[in-house]
Amino acid sequence: MLLGTIIYAVINSVILILMSIGFNLTFGISGISNFAYGALYILAAFVTWMLIQLVGLPYLASALISILFTAFIGALMYRFILMRVRGQVLSEVIATFGIGLAILEFFRYLGFVGVEYALPVFIDESFMIGDVYVDAQRILIVAAGIVLVILLWLFVHYTSTGLAFRGIAQDERTALTFGMDSDRIATLSVSLGAGLAAIAATVIIPLGTISVSQGYDVLINALAVSIIGGLGSTGGVIVASLVVGFAQRFTDTYIGSHWTMIVSLVAILLVLVIKPSGLYGKQKELEERI
Amino acid sequence: MNKRKERIDRGIKVRSEDIFALSSWREMLYLAAPRLIPVAAFIVLPLLLGPYWQRVLLSVAVFALLAISWDILAQTGMVSLGQALFFGMGAYCSAILNHYFGLSPFLTIPVAAVLGGVICTLLLMPVLRLRGVYFTMVTLIIPLMLERVIEATKIFGGTEGISGLAVLPSKWLELYILMAALTAALFGFRRMMTSDYGLVLTGIKDNDRSVMNAGINIYWFKIQALFIAGSVGAFAGAMMTHVYRFVGMPVFALDYSILPIAAVMVGGPGSFAGAVLGAFILVPLSEALRALGGLRIVFYGVFLVIFVVGLPEGIFHFISRKYSQFERWAEVDK
Numbered sequence: 001m002l003l004g005t006i007i008y009a010v011i012n013s014v015i016l017i018l019m020s021i022g023f024n025l026t027f028g029i030s031g032i033s034n035f036a037y038g039a040l041y042i043l044a045a046f047v048t049w050m051l052i053q054l055v056g057l058p059y060l061a062s063a064l065i066s067i068l069f070t071a072f073i074g075a076l077m078y079r080f081i082l083m084r085v086r087g088q089v090l091s092e093v094i095a096t097f098g099i100g101l102a103i104l105e106f107f108r109y110l111g112f113v114g115v116e117y118a119l120p121v122f123i124d125e126s127f128m129i130g131d132v133y134v135d136a137q138r139i140l141i142v143a144a145g146i147v148l149v150i151l152l153w154l155f156v157h158y159t160s161t162g163l164a165f166r167g168i169a170q171d172e173r174t175a176l177t178f179g180m181d182s183d184r185i186a187t188l189s190v191s192l193g194a195g196l197a198a199i200a201a202t203v204i205i206p207l208g209t210i211s212v213s214q215g216y217d218v219l220i221n222a223l224a225v226s227i228i229g230g231l232g233s234t235g236g237v238i239v240a241s242l243v244v245g246f247a248q249r250f251t252d253t254y255i256g257s258h259w260t261m262i263v264s265l266v267a268i269l270l271v272l273v274i275k276p277s278g279l280y281g282k283q284k285e286l287e288e289r290i
Numbered sequence: 291m292n293k294r295k296e297r298i299d300r301g302i303k304v305r306s307e308d309i310f311a312l313s314s315w316r317e318m319l320y321l322a323a324p325r326l327i328p329v330a331a332f333i334v335l336p337l338l339l340g341p342y343w344q345r346v347l348l349s350v351a352v353f354a355l356l357a358i359s360w361d362i363l364a365q366t367g368m369v370s371l372g373q374a375l376f377f378g379m380g381a382y383c384s385a386i387l388n389h390y391f392g393l394s395p396f397l398t399i400p401v402a403a404v405l406g407g408v409i410c411t412l413l414l415m416p417v418l419r420l421r422g423v424y425f426t427m428v429t430l431i432i433p434l435m436l437e438r439v440i441e442a443t444k445i446f447g448g449t450e451g452i453s454g455l456a457v458l459p460s461k462w463l464e465l466y467i468l469m470a471a472l473t474a475a476l477f478g479f480r481r482m483m484t485s486d487y488g489l490v491l492t493g494i495k496d497n498d499r500s501v502m503n504a505g506i507n508i509y510w511f512k513i514q515a516l517f518i519a520g521s522v523g524a525f526a527g528a529m530m531t532h533v534y535r536f537v538g539m540p541v542f543a544l545d546y547s548i549l550p551i552a553a554v555m556v557g558g559p560g561s562f563a564g565a566v567l568g569a570f571i572l573v574p575l576s577e578a579l580r581a582l583g584g585l586r587i588v589f590y591g592v593f594l595v596i597f598v599v600g601l602p603e604g605i606f607h608f609i610s611r612k613y614s615q616f617e618r619w620a621e622v623d624k
Contacts, residue, residue, distance in 0.1 A: 033423045035371075035430075084599050089423050090369045091598045094551060097371065098594030101548065101587060109584040216544070220434055223427045231424070258442030265435045268428065272416045 005253045011138045013245025014145035015204055020222035020237055021148070022196030028232030029169045030186035032082060032092055034074075036100030037197055038219030043103055044070040044198030045210045046112060048119060059119075067198040074194025078187045086186070100215070108212045119206045137206050144203045148196070149238065165189065169232065224264045228271045229279050236280030243267065296620040303614045324613070328476065328566070332469040336462070344465060348533060350573040351468040352526045356550035357557070357565035358475050359522035364559060365483060366515040367495030368418075372429035374546035375413070376523025377530075378436065380406035384528035385452045385537035395456050399528045406524025411517045418512050430547075437542040451538020455531060464533055471529075475522060476562050483562075491515055545587075549573070552590045555597045558604020567606050 023037045034040075044066045051062030077099060085091035127134050156162035167175040168185045176182055197218075225244055229236025244267055248260045271279065306317040335347060356373045363370050384402035387393045393401075417428045441449055458464050482488050493501045494508050501508050531537045549572065550565075557568025572593075579586050597604065 033427070081595060081599055085602075090364070090426075091602065093369065093371070093423060093426055094555065095595050095598045097548075098591040098598070100591070101544075102591030102595070105584055105587040105591065109588060216434065220431055223431055227424065227427060261435050261438035261442065265432070265439075268431065269416050272420065272428070 005249055007134060009246040009249035011134075011142055012249050013242045014142045016221060016225050016241035016245050017149065017238055018141070018145050018196075018200040018204060019218050020225040020241065021152070021234065022193040022200065023219075023222040024226045024229070024232065024234065024237045025152070025196065026189050026193030027226065028234070029165045029189040030182075031089075032078075032086075032186065032190060033089075033096070034190060034193055035093055035097040035219065036077065036103065037193070037222055038215035038217070039100035039103035040070050040074065040194045041197040041201045041218045042107065042210065042212060042215040043073065044201040045119065045205045046107060048202060049210060052119070063202040067195055067202065070198035071191045071195035075187050075191035077194075078190040082190065083183060083186075086183075100219070104212050104215045113211065119202070119210070137203075141203050141207075144199070148199065149234075152234070161185075161188065221264075224268055227268055233280040239279055292622040293619045294622050295617050297611070297615045297617050299615050324610075325477075328563070329473055332473050336465040336469065344461065346574055346577050348465065348468060349530075350569050351472050352530050353549050353553060353573050354472055354566045354569035355468075355475060355522055355526040356546065357553040357569050358479060358562050359519040359526075360550045361554050361559060361562055361565045362479060362483075362491075362515060362519040362522070364554070365488075365495060366491045366512060367498065368512065368515070369423075369426045370429040370519075370547075371426050371551070372431075372433045372547050373523055373550045374433040374542045374544065375429065375436070376406065376410050376520045377527040377546045378433060378541040379409050379520070380524025380527030381531040381537045381541040382446060382527075383409070383524065384531050385455055386446060388455050388532075389452045395458050395532045399525065399532065402528035403521045403525035406527065407517045407521030410520035410524070411513060414516055415513065418509055418516070433542040433547065434544075437539050440539055440542075447538065449539060451536055451540075453536045453538075455535045455537070457532055457535055464529070468529055471525065472566065476566055479518075480562050548587070548590055548594075549576075552594050554604075555594055556605060558606035558608070561606055561610075564604050564606030568604070571605070 019041075023034060026032055026034050026037075047066035047069055048059075048062050051057045051065060052059060055062070057065070077096075081095055081099070082092060085095055127136065127139065156165055164175070164180045164185055165188075167178065167180055168182060172182055200218075225237055225240045228244065229238075229240030244264055247263045247267060251259045251263050302317060302320050305311065306321050311317045311321055336344060339347060356377060359376060360370060360373055380402050383405045384395070384398040387398040387401060388395065413432060414429070417425055420428070440446065446452060458467070483492065490501065490506060490511055494511060498508050527541060531541075550569075553568030553572050554565045555568070556571060557566065558564030572590075576586050576590075579589065582589075601608070
């Protein structure tokens, strides 16, 4: 019982990491809070579904195409809409939220609701860890989460684009004097965030079905985890995901599944009361908060 | 060769700016018309419309109040994506008072307006130290989570909601209470924002640190603004509950958060008249587009994007500029 709860708590935490890392990355680099994040997640899932069911491509190819497509949509979103309101936080939030709303509700309008909208699992098997059944897809999620975090870390520390990302995040004006194109980096950051949302969708969604309301849930989870961890801090996201993931799973097992959402809400309010900048949000403390 | 657009105040505006406005009827009318037209419309519209469009007018007024409440917060520098929180709190407060304690709507609506405002203020108080987008994120989360809480814990009727609530004695009373509230909110808050008190609030938005430097406790003022906005929203929610005789989870739905913002964005942020104008355009429009079903919300999303990017000042500021100024092409001096 306890072992099972811990294993599923770890899986839940990794799911939270996958869901929120893209949102947090975009915010950390370019300061854009992408409220269309949940919609991009669902968009990627539906594109994969359409490629498999309507075009008939194999799963891996269609997942890859949909990830690239979503990243491209992210870039377009920045180039044609966000670039015009860059720096006005209110307008950025409302514009991205409007885009997200339009995408999600359009899918709802098209009638994409039901159990047949599901993605196949990669490997249909299950393992025993101790005396707990865990299916292969969940192990794949954990592996994907770990690999993704390591790759991202390598990317931002050892490639020139990644270093430019960090430069812009630390001090945009100084970075500009070194010849980094702030708009290009911001485009890439929104696009990368969208791509990460798509990756999360392709590995997480096979556990259940694709539903439009999930888009809002993903956004809420991403926001909750990012706020608790401290916006723009990848380490914070990982710690916060573990905290929230474990707290949710343990309340689910020992108190009742009704209370899982309340746990996140209480966690957010508690963290904000005690440490308003989030657990690890040091970098922009002076600028963004009072 | 090079020309630029030049904006000049109309003569009538300059003449009517001081006491000499009293010298001519035309100038007095110029000053009074923009104020009298909405008041006259609020009084006459309920009489002219049929029963169906009277219902629409009710929701126009409710959304206009929500939009005003959003604009109060926005002018204090707090951008909220969760007007549904205020609306839902007011709705649930009045429903509980009416259903469990048997109070009459004349008592529940004002009590719910105050109580809802207090509860919302207490809920958002921990977040007040956050600025900008952080505050926005939390306001988006709270109503959506409260919806889950009610669904999960099954309190106050759970997913079924509470139905069979008392109604106000007549529909005319409903309409005119809302119209009176809307007029009072529109002109009262406008006056408030131009007073010294409002100056502090807008100061918090423009530069909070210099307001702190002046020895003013900005958190206390933010709490007050939150309470005012919360009460306005809660009043709208309480009225709506007694009109529909029902309260349930939908009061926390995204519609009540999005439509007010869309109304302000279309009408023009920073002036409550813009918020009301936006509600008067969007709500009947969405009623007319009812046949499109879910596609309406897609339109709201697209509207938001178009107005934020293309016409950030909104319709009201555009009209008011045309009303007081004219444009002409002028040579650029070398």
